[in-house]
Amino acid sequence: MSEQPRLVQVRQRVLKRNDVAAGMLRERFQEAGTFVVSLVSSPGAGKTAFLERVLRGLNGPFRVGAFVGDLATDNDARRLARSGAPVKQIVTGTVCHLDADMVTSALEGWRLDDFDFLFLENVGNLVCPASFDLGEALRLVLFSVTEGEDKPLKYPTIFNTADVAVVTKTDMAAAADFDARLAYQSIQAVRPGMEIFEASAKTGEGVGEFLEFLRERRSASRTEASGGALQST
Amino acid sequence: MSEQPRLVQVRQRVLKRNDVAAGMLRERFQEAGTFVVSLVSSPGAGKTAFLERVLRGLNGPFRVGAFVGDLATDNDARRLARSGAPVKQIVTGTVCHLDADMVTSALEGWRLDDFDFLFLENVGNLVCPASFDLGEALRLVLFSVTEGEDKPLKYPTIFNTADVAVVTKTDMAAAADFDARLAYQSIQAVRPGMEIFEASAKTGEGVGEFLEFLRERRSASRTEASGGALQST
Numbered sequence: 001m002s003e004q005p006r007l008v009q010v011r012q013r014v015l016k017r018n019d020v021a022a023g024m025l026r027e028r029f030q031e032a033g034t035f036v037v038s039l040v041s042s043p044g045a046g047k048t049a050f051l052e053r054v055l056r057g058l059n060g061p062f063r064v065g066a067f068v069g070d071l072a073t074d075n076d077a078r079r080l081a082r083s084g085a086p087v088k089q090i091v092t093g094t095v096c097h098l099d100a101d102m103v104t105s106a107l108e109g110w111r112l113d114d115f116d117f118l119f120l121e122n123v124g125n126l127v128c129p130a131s132f133d134l135g136e137a138l139r140l141v142l143f144s145v146t147e148g149e150d151k152p153l154k155y156p157t158i159f160n161t162a163d164v165a166v167v168t169k170t171d172m173a174a175a176a177d178f179d180a181r182l183a184y185q186s187i188q189a190v191r192p193g194m195e196i197f198e199a200s201a202k203t204g205e206g207v208g209e210f211l212e213f214l215r216e217r218r219s220a221s222r223t224e225a226s227g228g229a230l231q232s233t
Numbered sequence: 234m235s236e237q238p239r240l241v242q243v244r245q246r247v248l249k250r251n252d253v254a255a256g257m258l259r260e261r262f263q264e265a266g267t268f269v270v271s272l273v274s275s276p277g278a279g280k281t282a283f284l285e286r287v288l289r290g291l292n293g294p295f296r297v298g299a300f301v302g303d304l305a306t307d308n309d310a311r312r313l314a315r316s317g318a319p320v321k322q323i324v325t326g327t328v329c330h331l332d333a334d335m336v337t338s339a340l341e342g343w344r345l346d347d348f349d350f351l352f353l354e355n356v357g358n359l360v361c362p363a364s365f366d367l368g369e370a371l372r373l374v375l376f377s378v379t380e381g382e383d384k385p386l387k388y389p390t391i392f393n394t395a396d397v398a399v400v401t402k403t404d405m406a407a408a409a410d411f412d413a414r415l416a417y418q419s420i421q422a423v424r425p426g427m428e429i430f431e432a433s434a435k436t437g438e439g440v441g442e443f444l445e446f447l448r449e450r451r452s453a454s455r456t457e458a459s460g461g462a463l464q465s466t
Binding site for chain 2: 006007010011014042043044045070071072073075076094096123124125126127128144146147148150151153154155156157169171172175176
């Protein structure tokens with residue numbers, strides 16, 4: 001198709017613009033001291049159920065909020081709001097991912113200073129979200145025990161752009177004949193050294209370890225921000 | 234973003250070109266008497282396991298073949314080839330769907346006359362494949378019991394462009410607390426009247442009914458093709 005190279009050119013310009021908008025978001029997040037975590041996965045990997053647990057676990061000791069992207073419905077925002085945290089739905093229409101402009105618009109009316117953590121749940125998709133920086137400090141890829149252990153090999157880019165992985169729905173591992181060793185091998189093959197957590201949003205198992213990790217990462221980012229200033233003197 | 238409308242324009246031209254190529258494929262399939270079925274779903278919904286069952290069930294009485302699309306690896310082609318049917322992997326790189334040109338290229342070296350059924354397993358994605366006609370006679374959307382009953386509401390377009398739905402992994406329905414009534418409601422809300430099958434590729438339950446449906450659909454399409462000629466005299 002002779003149109004394909006033009007599509008690629010225009011898409012590259014869109015990505016470049018997105019990078020600029022994401023860079024501005026990242027600065028705003030850092031200035032406000034808001035630790036921003038995005039979540040990507042295939043549809044149905046359990047992002048919303050896991051995030052609901054995370055919001056419940058952090059809400060109180062921390063000030064937390066979330067944006068959630070879907071092509072249609074505000075089902076997920078309503079589910080997440082049960083945690084007590086403020087949540088906003090971003091409806092993307094036919095667009096298969098969030099972008100930095102959507103996040104910027106969603107921030108209108110919110111004071112970033114009011115949030116220690118902000119979570120960005122992307123549209124369920126293992127391809128499109130990979131290229132769009134949202135200004136997040138941490139990108140989390142979720143991967144359920146029912147999806148097939150070779151998923152990381154088949155969608156290497158999204159695993160490569162993520163910082164940490166969570167294997168979800170571990171309560172169904174036996175029913176799904178999940179081979180953890182094989183799944184870990186697949187993740188390490190495309191993203192050597194990536195830290196991997198396991199969790200069940202149904203039973204709550206493993207969620208505590210991940211919360212601890214998030215708290216540490218946020219502290220480290222704040223120490224780094226102030227330490228960086230000291231070191232540069 | 235001011236680039237977005239241009240992206241949409243270029244994408245529409247790409248879609249128009251795809252429609253032309255898909256129309257040519259459809260003619261070739263009809264002339265050869267090959268009944269072509271495409272499969273779409275989220276990653277990990279069980280397309281490959283289900284298709285392996287279908288190929289095994291049809292191979293022998295019918296001459297069957299399959300193309301399978303993935304961003305990377307030929308894992309799925311190797312799995313499907315265990316059925317004994319000829320299978321070709323289409324590696325799409327960063328592209329989140331098959332298109333008509335990819336199918337046309339994959340057909341090189343194959344004689345369509347040699348096939349009663351040809352299956353096109355799309356890349357696992359609930360967004361991108363929706364807009365790309367592949368010349369298929371039947372589009373099948375799969376949806377596993379572990380994905381969440383509201384998936385059709387959140388991805389209405391892909392369900393709307395499909396002809397028939399298969400609920401997969403029914404052996405895990407209890408472990409996943411699957412609410413069949415709710416799932417059926419979601420499907421009917423976005424695609425009223427769509428026929429729905431249930432199957433477990435693990436136990437084989439329900440696969441027979443779907444095979445019977447495919448055989449009937451193929452017969453009907455052939456009767457229609459010759460009956461149409463008679464009626465027009």
